[in-house]
Amino acid sequence: MKSQSDTVSKILKNYDLCEYCTGRIISKIVGKPSSKFLGKKYLKKLGKSDHKTCYICKNIFDSLEFVLSNIFEKSSHFDFKTFHLGITLKPSFLERDDYLKSKFKIKGIENIKFGIAKELAKKISRRTNSKRITDDPDLFIQANFKDESCILRAKPMFVYGRYNKKIRKLPQKQGLCRSCNGIGCHNCDFKGIENLQSIEGKISNLFIKKFDCNQVKINWIGGEDQSSLVLGKGRPFFAKILNPKRRNRILRKTSDLEGVYLSELKKLSIQPKGSIPFKSEVSITIDTKKPISSNQLKKLKILENAKIQDFSRDKRNTNKRIYKVGYKKLGKTSFILDLFADGGISIKSLIQQSDLVPNVSELLENQCECKKFDFKNIVV
Ligand SMILES: [Zn+2]
Numbered sequence: 001m002k003s004q005s006d007t008v009s010k011i012l013k014n015y016d017l018c019e020y021c022t023g024r025i026i027s028k029i030v031g032k033p034s035s036k037f038l039g040k041k042y043l044k045k046l047g048k049s050d051h052k053t054c055y056i057c058k059n060i061f062d063s064l065e066f067v068l069s070n071i072f073e074k075s076s077h078f079d080f081k082t083f084h085l086g087i088t089l090k091p092s093f094l095e096r097d098d099y100l101k102s103k104f105k106i107k108g109i110e111n112i113k114f115g116i117a118k119e120l121a122k123k124i125s126r127r128t129n130s131k132r133i134t135d136d137p138d139l140f141i142q143a144n145f146k147d148e149s150c151i152l153r154a155k156p157m158f159v160y161g162r163y164n165k166k167i168r169k170l171p172q173k174q175g176l177c178r179s180c181n182g183i184g185c186h187n188c189d190f191k192g193i194e195n196l197q198s199i200e201g202k203i204s205n206l207f208i209k210k211f212d213c214n215q216v217k218i219n220w221i222g223g224e225d226q227s228s229l230v231l232g233k234g235r236p237f238f239a240k241i242l243n244p245k246r247r248n249r250i251l252r253k254t255s256d257l258e259g260v261y262l263s264e265l266k267k268l269s270i271q272p273k274g275s276i277p278f279k280s281e282v283s284i285t286i287d288t289k290k291p292i293s294s295n296q297l298k299k300l301k302i303l304e305n306a307k308i309q310d311f312s313r314d315k316r317n318t319n320k321r322i323y324k325v326g327y328k329k330l331g332k333t334s335f336i337l338d339l340f341a342d343g344g345i346s347i348k349s350l351i352q353q354s355d356l357v358p359n360v361s362e363l364l365e366n367q368c369e370c371k372k373f374d375f376k377n378i379v380v
């Protein structure tokens, strides 16, 4: 016992420490949990003033308010129930802390950074009615004590939905600005994207406004041509919402975006993994070079249950199949082909000369051109 109180008085006689650092440094020696009150008690016991500048932290605990008000101001724009806190400190704080600990052979106590974070987190929790957690927090707060700044970042969220496309001439994806290739320039208003309408642009804008986020990344379950329609229940997609400030906003199940209609919208708590297999019901309008007869079209029956092989890359078998086939002659040199097939088969490559086997042009011994194709339905 004697040597313990000896060590404590030796430390406090040689170094001016604040209540927080005293409590932390001596906690293990006196066998009590680290606290401001523990420090205060021992400083009083040894007749030390707590108004001097702390050797380790330079009284940083007295100036937490500025960083805190910064955090409170910024975090008021975010919806969050949990947060994680990271701290950036000048290395000299940790160096002095380590020096003192090694000089008095103190082991197994929290370091100065941990001590500051604990104190800061306590105040943030109390004020914002939230909880500090390390695993998957709603909000990540990085407080920088070098310049008293802070950076806040919200955990991404995910939305599932389906879209119906009711107008032609609308691409699925937003292209990069052709002038700057995505860097940002005067032509694109420094957004880096083409100023044209797209399904991606329409969906992104909806979520950017709804969740007050920076960016939206969409994972498509297949794609279509810009002139294709998407009918039936629509094409499914997943959207990743980056840095959403307002994650608690209510998302209605449907949304009408002029030409694009969204349905089945819902927030997901976790990110969907990997790619999702799907099947498409597609209706293709085809023009032929030579006149075609109904009798010749019967050859298309072979496509039913056919496996698609792609000879373009490493003679790879894609494991994709056609399940059902329907056809109808439209005119002398045109017909409609209806397919129910695995998703991800290139429709144009299937119709026109390509490395896909089977291939409609080859099958009919007639050069075919895919005029348009519409998705009647997509099945996940
Ligand atoms: Zn201190």
Ligand SMILES: [Zn+2]
Pocket: 177, 178, 179, 180, 181, 182, 183, 184, 185, 186, 187, 188, 189, 190, 192, 193
């Ligand atoms: Zn640009």
